[in-house]
Amino acid sequence: MDKVAAPVSQDESVPAHPDLDPRHPLVVFGDHRFCAGETLVVQRMPGPHMHSQIELNFLLNGQMTYWFDGRELTIGAGRLCLFWGMVPHQVTDIEKDTRFVCLYVPMSVFLGLANLSQFRDAVFRGAVIEATVIRPFDQDIFLRWREELLQGDEGLTEIVRSELTARVLRIEREGWRDLREHAPAIAGLSSKDSGRAGHVEQMLRFIAEHALEDISVDHVARDVGLHPNYAMNLFKRAVGQTMNQAIARHRLDTARSLLISTDMSITNVAFESGFGSVSRFYEAFTARFGDRPSAFRRRMQAKADARGE
Template identity: 30%
Template sequence: MKVFSEPGVLSRSERFFSTPSATARRLFYYVTRVGHYYYDARYNFLDSCDIAHLESHKNLFLTYVRSGTMYFETDQLYCAERGQIGLVDCRRPHHFYTKGDAEALWIHFDGANAAAFFEQILAFRGGRQVLTPPADLRIEQELAQIISGLRTGDMTELDRSQRIYRILCALLFPAQSGPDRKNDAIAQAVKYIGEHLFESLSVEKVADAVSLSPSHFSRLFRSTTGFSPHEYIMLHRIDEAKALLQSTSLSVKEIAFRVGYRSEVNFITAFTEKTGTTPTRFRRNTL
């Protein structure tokens, strides 16, 4: 439907509401309102207004800026320009505004583990709530399809849920669809870790093997795999240990050294923490 009464939102803008079913609330990602807005300099949305207290607003907000600049005040001030995405938890203090003409596609959404996705996406990016996705991730197109589906009524809740999930995954791991050079570096790092698992491995050593600085390598590795390099090495060692526990008669101490631990105690502690059982019990239960 057309928007006629929101200051700073031009009349050619559209907004649609969606009330999720009980099934969607339990199992899916779902939208509660979506829009394609054209703004002018008067737009100034405060979380103290009546709209901000509606259930359809008090969830997660994602907007893709097609033109102009949008400003978001949460814990700090962010600005999203053309091609960028703003991601905001509207259950927390927030303020949106523009200083001139702008255009954006946006959705309010919730459900499933959406809040956990939100927190993890921000955690991977140092809390920054404005993101620049690679163009080939098709996030703009997914948002446009969701809005179109609400306009025509021919998109199911399941389809909307799947599109939201794809968007969240793309924001969580953008480097997986990024330039080949980045993916090649991480593929080389993973191969290097596998080939040197029994050695003393550090982030600096692996980064040097793929000709990246440790800080850049750590950021790139996390954004591509979802793990820090240290966590990946630990989990890979534990996976190798599981295989050896199940398929060999090597002692726990021998396996600890075989997968890169220099202390049997440290190995048992790490294995138990990550699997919920000791190496001995794991071996007994899988034989």
């Protein structure tokens, strides 16, 4: 799974649209593996993309700027950041020859860490977590993890999983900050529910893959074989938001990406993003982003024009 997305959707659950601008596609990866980016060279991306894993970026040299959930964040050499890939993101600017190690970690790794409730909740809520303590040997370790993951050896992959889990625990213990300045709320699985981490990951994946369809809590619960009431409560305890909130967030993130990356009409954006009503779309979009869809598009286009795109 490379950092630079090809200009086509790799997930057939995302509906195609004849107005989709091929120069700036919305890409949703269907890959859920524990893996590493094949290239070290950071490249500017043609449009936003999403994927289900937690993404870790260790910048080896240079500087890169992300468009992340409506904000621009610049990261320099020697910094380590992680975020949930289901929040639309895009590399918009780089210094020449910038290099990084990019790792993709399944959600189950985070759901299984019982002591990370506040940290994990921040990730689920769209934080860009930066480690405030970096060790001199971190660069060599991340390069080794990348090399071993690219070998495709299951035994090595399990070793990397254990070592990377320990590194995440150290980030939580030694200090971290949210580059988007979101105040995290406390959420997480109790010891009684710790064995259900796989179910929560499956629910998150089902929502990520089917949120643009006409789905409900019942559909999500049925997919994991749980009673809807239990599934709802389990999901809320683990993720810190309801299933309906998670579905709505994915739809709104998709809509925002389409507004930025295509010339699709507002009505078509609403329906392509899974909203059954244009008025409901306007209401939900304005409530979350503080702008009507048309005003948001004009503002983003003005920024792109100012950058000479």
